[in-house]
Amino acid sequence: MCGIVGYVGDGNVYDILIKGLHRLEYRGYDSAGIALVTPEGKLNVYKAMGKVSNLEGFCKEKDLSGKAGIAHTRWATHGEPSDCNAHPHYSEDGNLAIVHNGTIENYKVLKDALAQHGCTFHSETDTEVLVQLIEYIKLKNNCELVDAVREALKQVVGAYAIAVIEKNNPDRIIAARKSSPLVIGIGDNEYFLASDATPFVEYTKECVYLKEEELAVIEKGEPLKILTLENQESKIDVTTLQMSISQLEKGGYPHFMLKEIFEQPNTLLDCIRGRVVAGGKHVVLNGVIDNIDKFLKAKRIVIVACGTSWHAALLGKYLIQGMCRIPVEVEYASEFRYSDPVLDEQDIVIAISQSGETADTLAAIQIARKMGAFVYGISNVVGSSIPRETDSGTYIHVGPEIGVASTKAFTGQVMVLTMLAISIAQVKETLSKEQIEELGKHILKIPKTVEKVLKLADKIERLSLIYTYARNFLYLGRGYSYPVALEGALKLKEISYIHAEGYPAAEMKHGPIALIDAEMPSVIIAPNDHLYEKIVSNVQQVKARGGSIIAIVTEGDTVIRNIADHVLEVPDMPECLTPIITSIPLQLLSYYIAINKGKDVDMPRNLAKSVTVE
Ligand code: F6R
Numbered sequence: 001m002c003g004i005v006g007y008v009g010d011g012n013v014y015d016i017l018i019k020g021l022h023r024l025e026y027r028g029y030d031s032a033g034i035a036l037v038t039p040e041g042k043l044n045v046y047k048a049m050g051k052v053s054n055l056e057g058f059c060k061e062k063d064l065s066g067k068a069g070i071a072h073t074r075w076a077t078h079g080e081p082s083d084c085n086a087h088p089h090y091s092e093d094g095n096l097a098i099v100h101n102g103t104i105e106n107y108k109v110l111k112d113a114l115a116q117h118g119c120t121f122h123s124e125t126d127t128e129v130l131v132q133l134i135e136y137i138k139l140k141n142n143c144e145l146v147d148a149v150r151e152a153l154k155q156v157v158g159a160y161a162i163a164v165i166e167k168n169n170p171d172r173i174i175a176a177r178k179s180s181p182l183v184i185g186i187g188d189n190e191y192f193l194a195s196d197a198t199p200f201v202e203y204t205k206e207c208v209y210l211k212e213e214e215l216a217v218i219e220k221g222e223p224l225k226i227l228t229l230e231n232q233e234s235k236i237d238v239t240t241l242q243m244s245i246s247q248l249e250k251g252g253y254p255h256f257m258l259k260e261i262f263e264q265p266n267t268l269l270d271c272i273r274g275r276v277v278a279g280g281k282h283v284v285l286n287g288v289i290d291n292i293d294k295f296l297k298a299k300r301i302v303i304v305a306c307g308t309s310w311h312a313a314l315l316g317k318y319l320i321q322g323m324c325r326i327p328v329e330v331e332y333a334s335e336f337r338y339s340d341p342v343l344d345e346q347d348i349v350i351a352i353s354q355s356g357e358t359a360d361t362l363a364a365i366q367i368a369r370k371m372g373a374f375v376y377g378i379s380n381v382v383g384s385s386i387p388r389e390t391d392s393g394t395y396i397h398v399g400p401e402i403g404v405a406s407t408k409a410f411t412g413q414v415m416v417l418t419m420l421a422i423s424i425a426q427v428k429e430t431l432s433k434e435q436i437e438e439l440g441k442h443i444l445k446i447p448k449t450v451e452k453v454l455k456l457a458d459k460i461e462r463l464s465l466i467y468t469y470a471r472n473f474l475y476l477g478r479g480y481s482y483p484v485a486l487e488g489a490l491k492l493k494e495i496s497y498i499h500a501e502g503y504p505a506a507e508m509k510h511g512p513i514a515l516i517d518a519e520m521p522s523v524i525i526a527p528n529d530h531l532y533e534k535i536v537s538n539v540q541q542v543k544a545r546g547g548s549i550i551a552i553v554t555e556g557d558t559v560i561r562n563i564a565d566h567v568l569e570v571p572d573m574p575e576c577l578t579p580i581i582t583s584i585p586l587q588l589l590s591y592y593i594a595i596n597k598g599k600d601v602d603m604p605r606n607l608a609k610s611v612t613v614e
Contacts, residue, residue, distance in 0.1 A: 001612040002087075002101035003027035003073040004182065005199050006163040006173045008220045009190020013066035014059070016192070020199025021052045021073050023248060026402050026602075026609035027101075027195060028075025031086035034059070035097035036066030037170040045097055047086035051603070067170040068220070070163040070193075072099035075608040077126075089128040091135035092119060095167045096145070098134070100127040101195060102159035102180040103613050110155065130156065134164065146217050149174050150229055153215070159359065159612065161210075163193055176215040180612045181357050181385060184208045184216055184224060186238065191218045195610075196381065197241050198248055198400060205241040209383050239383060247399045257403030257495070257601045261587050262454060265447040267398035267408045268580070271415045272443055280440025281433070285416075287376065287392040288423040294374045295424045298348045301326055302341075302373075304333040304364040305352040306611065308406040308490060312413035313352050314483040315579050319421040322576065325430050333360040334614070336367070343371040350376045352417075354401055354409035355610040356384025363614075365389050378416050380409050394420065403602050404609050405495050407587045410487060411450075411580050418443065418576065442574055446581075449571050453584045456568055460585055463550065463566055464592035470521050473500035475586075476508060476542075477525035478535050484525050484579045488586030495601045496594035505538040516547040523589070524564070525582050528554035529575040539563050550589070552582045 003024025007016045017034055032055040033047035044063055048054040052073060072087035088097040104110070107126035110133055115121075119132045130152060138148035145166050153160070159179035166172065175182055175193050185192030185200035185207045192200035193216075197207055208224065210216055214234055217225040226234040253259035260267075276283050288295060301320060303313040310332055317328040331339070333351070337360060343349065349368035353361045356379035365386065368375050377386045377393030380401060387393055396412030422439060425431040431439075467473075473492055477485035486502035493500050503512055505524065516522070522542045526535045536559055542549055543563050551564035554572050561567050568585045570578075594601045 001028055001075045001608045001610055003195045004070070004099050004101050004161055004163055004193070006068075006070045006175065006193030006218070007190070008068035008171055008173055008218060009187060011190060013069040014064040017069050017071040018052065018056055020194055021055070021071050023198040024195055025052055025073050026404055028073050028608040029603050030074045030076045030081035031083070032071070032073045033086045033088050034069060034071040035088040035090070035099075035165060036064065036069040037165050037167060038063065038065045039067055039170065041167055041170060043090065043094060043097055043165070043167045045088050045090055047083050049081060049083055049086065068165055068173055070097065070099045070165055070173065077103055077613050084123045085125050087127060089123060089125060089131050091131045093135060096131055096135055096164055098127060098131040098162055098164045100130060101161040101612060102178070104130055104156055104160065105158035106156065130160070130162065131164070145169065146174050146215065146227070149176060150215055150227070150231060153178070154229055161195060171220040173218045174215065175210065175218060177210045178213050179359065179362065182210045183383070184210065184218060186224065189221060191220070191224065193218060197243060201241055201243050201248065202245045206238055207241060208236055208238055242382065243400065248402065255403065255602050257405055257407060257591055260401055260403050260408045261584070261591065263399070264408050264411055264584065265451040265454070267412055268415055268450060269447040270397045270399070271412045272419070272446070275419055276440050276443050280444050281437050283419050283422040283426065283436070283440060285394055285419050285423040287394045288420055291374065291392050292427050294348060296428060297346060298326055299346040301328045301348045301350060302343070302368075303328060303330045303350045303352065304336050304361060306333050306358050306360055308410050308487060309352040309354060309413060311483045311487040311490070312410055312417060313350075314486070315414050315480065316350065316352070316417035318480055319417050319576055320424070323421040323425040323431055324428055326424070331364075333358065333364040337363045341367065341371070343368055343373045345372040347373040348376060349373045350378060351386055351390060352378045352413055353386050354380045354406055354413070356381045356386035357610045357612050359612050359614055362386060362389065378413055380412065404604055404607050405491055405590070405601065410583060414579050415446070439574060439577070442577055446577065449573065449581060450584060453570050453581055456585055457588055460568065460588040461592045464589060464596055467521055467550075468593050468596040470498060470519065472515065472520050473498060474508070474512060474515065474520060474522040475500060475502040475525070476505035476522055476538060478505045478531040479529060480575055480579050481525035481527065481529070481582060484583050484586065485523070487583055488523055488525070488590070491587055491590035492593065494607060495590055495604050496597055496599055497605070498593065505535050508538060509541065513541065513545065516542055516545040518546045518548070521548045521550060523586065524549055524551045526551050526553050526560050527570065527575075527578045527582055528557065528572060529578060536560060552585055
């Protein structure tokens with residue numbers, strides 16, 4: 001939510017910042033802005049509503065020289081999307097400019113206090129309050145910017161990642177973070193700063209992840225300095241990035257979402273590499289093996305997540321309960337944190353998050369750790385906050401996911417949960433050696449199987465034309481296919497803006513069946529599993545009410561094929577592995593419907609990829 005970029009060095013500041021903003025646009029695109037300190041000591045601030053390309057248009061005739069600069073792409077929290085609410089914000093005397101990601105919860109109190117000292121405000125944002133506070137402290141104490149920032153942050157309640165520049169110090173950026181991410185790239189006599197490493201990966205692989213409540217003095221020609229809010233120098237841990245630039249480009253696809261859907265054979269291969277070994281006989285998930293005592297003693301597992309990750313979590317429940325016989329509860333992180341949870345040392349909390357930065361999931365982790373639970377993270381972004389705040393965990397290793405609608409991260413999360421369940425079951429002996437080997441062999445075949453499923457794309461594209469103008473959709477599934485139905489409905493909603501509901505198929509008769517008519521298509525996920533006969537009756541119930549049906553079935557299906565209007569056949573798989581296969585046609589269906597409607601699938605309205613606010 002909101003992306004920050006900063007640069008100080010001899011490179012073209014404007015170009016580096018704009019390119020960086022494009023990379024971070026997935027974090028929000030309500031408005032964008034840039035502040036440049038010119039070699040003559042002027043501070044130029046330019047802003048535009050909407051996407052970064054609008055900002056570029058606006059900047060065409062402007063003075064774009066700069067020695068240092070900061071830039072921002074916004075996902076609105078305080079104040080509507082508008083030019084005046086766009087970042088950077090500057091101080092009353094025009095000496096300082098700031099960009100901010102996060103929410104200052106006590107901004108109203110601070111604003112009133114500053115107003116009493118004569119400050120005036122030009123926006124509705126919490127961020128402007130922060131920059132005015134910094135300026136006020138700096139003038140009052142006649143101190144260095146870094147000290148003023150430190151003092152201001154001590155007064156702030158809430159979350160922040162900030163970068164501040166100053167007219168009189170054109171080679172320096174002051175940055176700080178609490179609960180919102182910030183990473184510093186170390187180049188050759190230059191520094192980069194960003195919400196994640198994607199804006200600078202092509203310039204340097206060396207970086208430092210700023211820790212909670214740390215503040216950085218980033219100055220060209222000087223060693224990087226990191227301080228605590230108490231003014232103690234922190235140790236600098238330099239990390240080498242594994243990311244490559246090609247992972248951040250569309251690679252010939254029209255959209256990141258389509259690229260990421262088609263990447264799944266490879267991302268799933270990366271996800272299982274080195275983890276399913278000896279031809280499928282063993283599953284080795286180090287995070288689980290290293291903490292196996294905890295898993296064996298666990299009296300229950302609670303999985304917390306949001307959105308698509310929550311759908312993966314629900315599948316995690318079926319997988320872990322089914323294979324390991326450990327009770328599992330699944331909670332929305334946003335509800336869990338305020339639900340007065342009951343947890344102790346014998347509980348394990350698994351937090352799932354693609355970005356590793358979701359504020360609600362982070363808060364849930366903090367509560368769980370305080371209560372003594374062992375916390376295990378499943379994330380994609382290496383070095384993000386969730387892996388750093390959990391006791392142990394597993395990366396899904398699917399590479400950067402840039403399309404706002406999650407696709408490859410979902411299948412990666414489900415794959416990791418499957419391997420996690422098998423890892424526990426093999427020690428607990430709740431699955432036999434033969435069962436494990438059978439599953440292991442199928443897991444090794446998944447990348448090839450997914451490749452086959454992707455061949456349905458043309459058929460799904462043609463099918464999408466029939467349903468593009470439906471106003472509502474119902475997605476139905478049972479057992480392992482129920483979370484897939486929820487995920488399919490979410491994909492359609494978020495990128496095509498068509499209302500869609502995911503439902504357990506048998507629950508339909510308790511209400512939603514009333515919605516069914518010729519105008520309301522149902523997507524029914526009905527692979528050949530132990531609930532197949534049951535779902536056949538649900539398919540018949542929809543048909544009897546005149547509803548049209550798109551069914552996802554196993555190759556060779558003969559029953560549903562004769563009832564449904566359209567069938568999409570996927571290869572046969574053990575029941576617990578079907579979600580990875582059946583979710584892919586649903587990703588493609590939502591993609592093509594959204595494209596037919598002319599929607600921006602990579603940047604759907606009102607959404608952002610990394611939800612770092614409550
Ligand atoms: C939907 C989607 C979101 C995220 C949710 C959690 O396609 O991407 O629902 O799943 O915002 O994000 P993470 O997994 O980063 O915690």
